[in-house]
Amino acid sequence: xxxxxxxxxxxxxxxxxxxxxxxxxxxxxxxxxxxxxxxxxxxxxxxxxxxxxxxxxxxxxxxxxxxxxxxxxxxxxxxxxxxxxxxxxxxxxxxxxxxxxxxxxxxxxxxxxxxxxxxxxxxxxxxxxxxxxxxxxxxxxxxxxxxxxxxxxxxxxxxxxxxxxxxxxxxxxxxxxxxxxxxxxxxxxxxxxxxxxxxxxxxxxxxxxxxxxxxxxxxxxxxxxxxxxxxxxxxxxxxxxxxxxxxxxxxxxxxxxxxxxxxxxxxxxxxxxxxxxxxxxxxxxxxxxxxxxxxxxxxxxxxxxxxxxxxxxxxxxxxxxxxxxxxxxxxxxxxxxxxxxxxxxxxxxxxxxxxxxxxxx
Amino acid sequence: xxxxxxxxxxxxxxxxxxxxxxxxxxxxxxxxxxxxxxxxxxxxxxxxxxxxxxxxxxxxxxxxxxxxxxxxxxxxxxxxxxxxxxxxxxxxxxxxxxxxxxxxxxxxxxxxxxxxxxxxxxxxxxxxxxxxxxxxxxxxxxxxxxxxxxxxxxxxxxxxxxxxxxxxxxxxxxxxxxxxxxxxxxxxxxxxxxxxxxxxxxxxxxxxxxxxxxxxxxxxxxxxxxxxxxxxxxxxxxxxxxxxxxxxxxxxxxxxxxxxxxxxxxxxxxxxxxxxxxxxxxxxxxxxxxxxxxxxxxxxxxxxxxxxxxxxxxxxxxxx
Numbered sequence: 001x002x003x004x005x006x007x008x009x010x011x012x013x014x015x016x017x018x019x020x021x022x023x024x025x026x027x028x029x030x031x032x033x034x035x036x037x038x039x040x041x042x043x044x045x046x047x048x049x050x051x052x053x054x055x056x057x058x059x060x061x062x063x064x065x066x067x068x069x070x071x072x073x074x075x076x077x078x079x080x081x082x083x084x085x086x087x088x089x090x091x092x093x094x095x096x097x098x099x100x101x102x103x104x105x106x107x108x109x110x111x112x113x114x115x116x117x118x119x120x121x122x123x124x125x126x127x128x129x130x131x132x133x134x135x136x137x138x139x140x141x142x143x144x145x146x147x148x149x150x151x152x153x154x155x156x157x158x159x160x161x162x163x164x165x166x167x168x169x170x171x172x173x174x175x176x177x178x179x180x181x182x183x184x185x186x187x188x189x190x191x192x193x194x195x196x197x198x199x200x201x202x203x204x205x206x207x208x209x210x211x212x213x214x215x216x217x218x219x220x221x222x223x224x225x226x227x228x229x230x231x232x233x234x235x236x237x238x239x240x241x242x243x244x245x246x247x248x249x250x251x252x253x254x255x256x257x258x259x260x261x262x263x264x265x266x267x268x269x270x271x272x273x274x275x276x277x278x279x280x281x282x283x284x285x286x287x288x289x290x291x292x293x294x295x296x297x298x299x300x301x302x303x304x305x306x307x308x309x310x311x312x313x314x315x316x317x318x319x320x321x322x323x324x325x326x327x328x329x330x331x332x333x334x335x336x337x338x339x340x341x342x343x344x345x346x347x348x349x350x351x352x353x354x355x356x357x358x359x360x361x
Numbered sequence: 362x363x364x365x366x367x368x369x370x371x372x373x374x375x376x377x378x379x380x381x382x383x384x385x386x387x388x389x390x391x392x393x394x395x396x397x398x399x400x401x402x403x404x405x406x407x408x409x410x411x412x413x414x415x416x417x418x419x420x421x422x423x424x425x426x427x428x429x430x431x432x433x434x435x436x437x438x439x440x441x442x443x444x445x446x447x448x449x450x451x452x453x454x455x456x457x458x459x460x461x462x463x464x465x466x467x468x469x470x471x472x473x474x475x476x477x478x479x480x481x482x483x484x485x486x487x488x489x490x491x492x493x494x495x496x497x498x499x500x501x502x503x504x505x506x507x508x509x510x511x512x513x514x515x516x517x518x519x520x521x522x523x524x525x526x527x528x529x530x531x532x533x534x535x536x537x538x539x540x541x542x543x544x545x546x547x548x549x550x551x552x553x554x555x556x557x558x559x560x561x562x563x564x565x566x567x568x569x570x571x572x573x574x575x576x577x578x579x580x581x582x583x584x585x586x587x588x589x590x591x592x593x594x595x596x597x598x599x600x601x602x603x604x605x606x607x608x609x610x611x612x613x614x615x616x617x618x619x620x621x622x623x624x625x626x627x628x629x630x631x632x633x634x635x636x637x638x639x640x641x642x643x644x645x646x647x648x649x650x651x652x653x654x655x656x657x658x659x660x661x662x663x664x665x666x667x668x669x670x671x672x673x674x675x676x677x678x679x680x681x
Contacts, residue, residue: 052540166629196403196567198626201611205625223541226613253617265615267545269574271597272616277552278545278574284510285540 014217015041015064015185020078022059022241025071029289033059033073035241038315041185046211046218048228048249050264051238052285057221058108060238061187064219065105066095082185101131104178108190110170114162120173121158124148124180131181143180151176151206168199172206179210186211186218192227204231225268229253237261240286240296243315247322257324257332259301295327303328364391364427365561366415366448366529371424373407373414380635384410386585387424389659392529392578395559399576399593401569401608403630407585408565409453412531415563416450417441428529446476449522453534455514459506465492465517466502472524487524495520495550512543516550523554531563536571548575569612573597578665581605584633584641587659591666601668601677604642640670648672 022034034056041047049057062068064080066087080087082102087095107113115123124144128135135143145155151172162170171191178186191207192200208231211218220232228235228249236246237258245258256262266279283300286292295313298304308327318329326332373385384407392398400408413419415426417436426434433444452458459468470488473479479487492502495516506514515535522530532551536544552575554560566572572579572593579596581589581604589602600606607624614621626645640646643653650672657669662677670676 052542168629196630197569197611198403198607199629200613201623201625204613205623224613225615229615229617230613250617253615264541267542268615269545269548269570270615271570271573271609271612272614274594275574277549280545280549281542284512284543 014043016081018079021076031289045233048232048235055238056241103185104183105187147176189221244325367391367427369425372422374422396577397562399572399579400565402582406582449527450531589668
């Protein structure tokens with residue numbers, strides 16, 4: 001069976017997620033966390049998963065890692081190919097060999113991801129030991145020290161406990177642990193959200209450097225378009241458990257098509273742009289246990305028609321390599337030739353100052 | 362223009378087992394009627410403490426707080442209650458700052474009731490007006506906080522703070538717990554309220570793009586001290602202090618075509634317990650020299666633009 005699958009994968013694709021659907025059952029109601037999500041990740045590149053709280057970004061990552069709590073979570077369907085192997089079909093024992101070795105994950109909160117009663121050194125040693133059974137104790141320690149120094153933490157702090165480390169340092173330790181076995185795929189779930197901007201800059205810089213050094217592919221989960229702009233090669237915008245738009249970074253940033261993506265860009269105050277009032281997306285994200293019919297974004301969308309509300313919207317290639325889940329994408333593509341144009345057209349962002357300051361987004 | 366709030370040499374120290382924690386150390390600034398002062402800084406720099414000391418949720422250690430020309434540093438009891446009608450605070454976390462056992466109507470009407478300004482029959486109508494101002498639909502009046510999403514809860518928090526038409530409101534990270542699409546709604550609401558009611562805001566945040574959008578003036582704080590104060594636009598165009606420069610350059614920008622040079626700071630924020638008298642940023646500063654061992658004072662480098670750095674002229678000359 002593996003052979004058939006391999007034919008479907010081109011050489012340079014590391015991870016291919018196809019029609020992934022995940023549901024949670026809670027108190028009798030079904031939460032549609034991830035609905036029919038498909039994407040490919042090329043070797044050595046970074047994909048950004050962008051979306052708001054509850055959009056299903058973390059669930060996608062956990063499904064790839066197969067660490068969803070079951071119950072309540074249930075992978076209802078789909079395939080996840082890593083190097084041509086379907087991760088959803090292999091046994092737990094085989095999956096254990098893949099976790100840490102081939103796929104690693106960095107969690108959002110560095111404060112809770114480390115064990116408070118073991119030293120930092122101990123915890124890095126454990127990772128190395130688990131995945132390299134042939135190494136001697138001395139070799140393990142030596143490797144652990146190397147990894148710690150690689151993320152810029154001095155040898156002297158090897159025997160300290162997590163509470164003696166600051167947030168940024170803890171997150172660096174976690175990144176070090178994730179990279180300890182040189183995985184081919186790194187899942188980073190909001191790795192810098194809990195950190196201050198100057199520390200965030202340090203951590204992002206380090207991640208980008210290490211990623212290049214080890215040729216690791218990465219999925220970066222974030223809600224911050226700025227971080228996407230800094231570290232990602234391609235972007236998938238997630239809304240209510242679906243990918244609504246996916247494209248290369250340059251393409252998506254210059255020509256966002258889906259009304260949600262456009263709204264997401266416009267509602268972020270931009271330090272290079274002066275606006276009196278921000279564009280707002282009316283309403284709030286839908287309840288995933290009670291998703292609206294048809295396009296899930298339609299109740300908040302000013303372009304929504306009856307057709308949008310009547311049926312599920314298919315993904316459509318609007319420009320080469322640029323896919324969008326919107327019935328009106330063709331007309332919108334004509335309407336929104338570039339992002340700078342949007343700022344000038346949108347009546348909601350109208351303000352007096354723009355005249356003199358221009359729009360240099 | 363008349364300053365509505367003026368803070369002079371304000372200090373707040375917390376006693377800890379290891380010594381005095383200098384949370385706010387000799388901070389002076391003033392906020393004018395109908396304007397917004399943004400306070401930015403990283404976690405632990407004392408910006409929330411500063412806000413809480415000003416609205417008297419914490420007592421100050423030393424210094425003066427002047428509100429509408431009157432020294433209110435030491436007001437207590439009934440007088441403090443009177444002052445609080447004009448001076449309010451909006452908290453960061455809309456999930457824990459509302460009483461879960463009170464309906465939205467009860468929460469918003471409580472300050473109206475306590476002020477004694479209104480008759481019982483008027484309170485209902487007043488509450489209705491407040492809810493309309495902050496955009497909470499009437500059908501939610503009898504809902505409890507857990508039935509509302511984050512954005513609506515924050516609207517209730519804002520409504521409660523603005524119920525008595527205060528002239529000054531401290532906003533302590535009011536949007537950092539919210540998603541971006543909701544954040545924009547709340548920021549617009551705050552701007553509208555300022556335009557319609559002339560409220561002065563002190564807006565505490567760590568998010569620099571938010572602060573630029575909302576503030577007229579900005580104070581940059583580092584470890585309990587102000588390192589730079591400036592009109593908002595000028596700070597973003599031409600930051601003077603090395604810390605402000607690094608802070609601004611660290612914001613991830615959505616502009617993918619014009620990559621800016623990033624100033625990466627080495628190290629992390631040091632402890633605010635018993636700090637040395639010199640520049641507290643010196644340990645991470647790329648320009649640190651011997652003179653940084655001495656205390657730094659805020660100096661007016663350009664009109665209305667102050668910075669506390671002994672090499673500020675040299676550094677900025679150098680880069681021009």
